[in-house]
Amino acid sequence: MFLYLLIFMAYFGCRRIPRSQRIKFQLVNVMFTALVxxxxxxxxxxxESSRYCKQPLLNNLSASIVLSCIAVGFSVVFTLLEPVPLSVWRCYYMFGLLSFGHALGTVIITSTAAPCAxxxxxxxxxxxxxxxxxxxxxxxxxxxxxxxxINRLDEDNAQEAAPP
Structure with missing residues (x-):
């Protein structure tokens, strides 16, 4: 979910900056990519990473790198396109489900991998x-x-309560 959140922050952070100054934001985006x-x-x-460990930490890291590269692509696309097509949004939500599954697997694998330290x-x-x-x-x-x-439900309730 960390990568999903990074894309989310890149998109909404970019939308708060005027179009003429978004190139600076792209440079910040590249720096975050390098940090991740x-x-x-x-x-x-x-x-040392190729040594034996009972848990598949190396496989998990490889999957994380692949997902990180996909996240970089999404963050670049989301900061360049305006408006973002619906098909890209759908792919982003599918990536979110994949990212959640990876995060869940990472938590399970890491919690049982203390001897690998x-x-x-x-x-x-x-x-x-x-x-x-x-x-x-x-x-x-x-x-x-x-x-x-909660906000959405409050808006729906306010519309229902309003007189016709």
Whole structure:
């Protein structure tokens, strides 16, 4: 869910900036991309990451890198297109479901991989960081969706209560 939240923030952050200054935002977007992908690629290339670990942390990291690359593509498309086509939005929501599934898998794998901290420390700690980021972003999105639903229901109730 962390990657889904990054795309969400890129889209809504970009819409608050005038079109003439969005190139600066694109540069900030590239920096966030480097901050997200850089550590993952670094850990993937470390020789210690290929050591044996009972849990599939390396496979999970590979999936996270693939999802990160997809998220980079979405964030670029969302900041360049105005308006964003409905088909792209649908793909983004499907990516959100995939991201949620990956986050859930990351939490489960990392919670049972404490012994891997000795054999593959970098891999374990990057998995731990991804787990914390996923949990925090999931909580944020659940609260945001809950507030959106409450607001939507209040608007519907206000329209029903209004005299014709």
């Amino acid at each position: 992908l850089g550590p993952q690629l670094y850990v993937l290339t470390r020789p 000795k054999t593959t420390p970098e891999l374990y700690y990057i998995s731990l960081v991804l787990t914390v980021a996923s949990v925090v972003s999931t909580v944020f999105l659940v609260v945001k969706c809950g507030l959106w639903l």
